[in-house]
Amino acid sequence: MSRPMNFVMISPHFPTNFETFAVRLHEAGFHTLGIADTPYHELSDTLRSHLTEYYKVDNMEDYDQVYRAVAYFAHKYGRIDRIESHNEYWLELDAKLRTDFNVFGYKNEDMLSIKTKRQMKEIFRDHGLKVAAGDVFHTDDEARALVQKLGFPVIIKPNSGVGASDTYKIKSTQELEEFFDYKTNGVEYIMEEFIDGDIVTFDGLTDHEGNIVFYSSLEYSEAVLDTVEKDGDMFYYVPREISKELVRLGEICVEAFTVKERFFHFEFFRVKATKELMALEVNCRPPGGLTIDMWNYANDFDVFREYANIVKDNLFEAEILRPYNVVYISRKANQHYVHSLDDIWAKFGDKIISIQSVPGVFAKIMGENGILARTTTLDEMRELVQYAQAKS
Structure with a gap:
């Protein structure tokens, strides 16, 4: 034995x-x-x-x-x-x-490519994916020279960083000069051209050889930066239908970054003017928040059990039918809503999975309360979101 x-x-x-x-x-x-x-x-x-x-x-x-x-x-x-x-x-x-x-x-030598945004860009380009123009800078003068090439607005964020922390949309020379005063010492930053687009993700799990055994996606009501800036509502959802082009680009990324027996969370811009997809960054871990639970509700399976089976026997047994869209809807304490949480339960109880309070560290983005729900159509989902976030 x-x-x-x-x-x-x-x-x-x-x-x-x-x-x-x-x-x-x-x-x-x-x-x-x-x-x-x-x-x-x-x-x-x-x-x-x-x-x-x-x-x-x-x-x-x-x-x-x-x-x-x-x-x-x-x-x-x-x-x-x-x-x-x-x-x-x-x-x-x-x-x-x-x-x-x-x-x-992943070992030490793999970290540069999956942790630093500049290296990610090079790998994206090498595999034929479009990316936002940009580069790292180490001095104020290098930043000033770079913004001359890129033009305002620009996005500045840590070259190695997580989420939207320490990330800024800089719209003018004055804002750039102000950034120099409050930037974090010792952090290497990257500056990128601003892309007017929506973020869409390609997420999932690979087996021991790097074959994708499950994939999903996330779509957002707005960019996280915008949610933080205006301290307002947001929602994001796991859609039933995922575009073939997103799957194609995601498959390229899985191979390019040698994702084996791992969860992945790849971010793309869907450019508003052209609808084309541009690679943003890779995260070689599960998506944050409740997303991994949302997969389970969207597919009526247990991804935690499937992961254990992959590690143990390299087996993924669930049938992926995608019967539901699953949505997370934020409710902020500083907003005045028309409908109470009880009202939402009463009207949409058959679609509500849970309503939960959110820990303070996440509430700025996720709201003090979060509603998790699933629907068979996007129209039903939008009706629920509008009802839950309607203001008085």
Whole structure:
């Protein structure tokens, strides 16, 4: 009888909905070996009961401590088969540990291409994908010269960064000069031409050889930057229908970035004037928020279980029929809505999956309350969104 696979889970408690990875891996017979800096008694009952063992470190940023935790697990359970956080923040830590313990998956040398936007652009271009013009800059004068080439407005963001944090739309020389005063010291920034387009994503999961076993997409009511700037409502959804061109470009990206036995979340611009797709960036991890749960509701399957099967036996067994659009609708505390949450339940109860409060750290974008719902048609979805976000 072969031994159980040893799966080291970095920060398995965050975000909360990712705890299901530990549950499904444990059910599939893995040794689930958690490492984080949270006291054991603060972990949820569900997580505690589905971790084979938990190693608390004082500081996850101290590599030596995390290394010693993995070494302890290797000594006790044998060779480590997987190390994974599914979290953008720990991508480099995961890779460093995999390199040092010779574990399958992205290693140190892969980080440049999947973490830095400039390198992503080069890989996109090499594979025939269109990208926004832009480059990194290291001095104020380099930024001034670059904006002369690109023209206002421009987008400035960290060359290696997550989400919309530390990202700015600069519309004038004055705003650029002001940026020099508040930019974060020590951060390498990239400047890009502003693209008037909507963001659409190509997301999914690959098997051990890099074949796409499941794909999906996200469409947004507006850019995250705009939501933050005006502190208003937003919604985003998993559509039933996904364009063939998006799938084609997504398949190129999966191959270009050697995505094997991993979730992926690739962002594209759909240019408003021409409808063409331009590659924006790659994220070699699951989409954030509740998206991974939205996949389950959109397809009536369990992607956490399918992932465990892929790692264990390289098998994906679910039939993908896409019976629903699934939408997340934000409700902000600072808005005056015509309809209460109870009204929404009463009118659309057969379509509502859940209504939940959102932790403060995410509320600026996701709203203090989030409504998760599914519909068979986009018209039904739009009616629900308009009702939920109607202002008095």
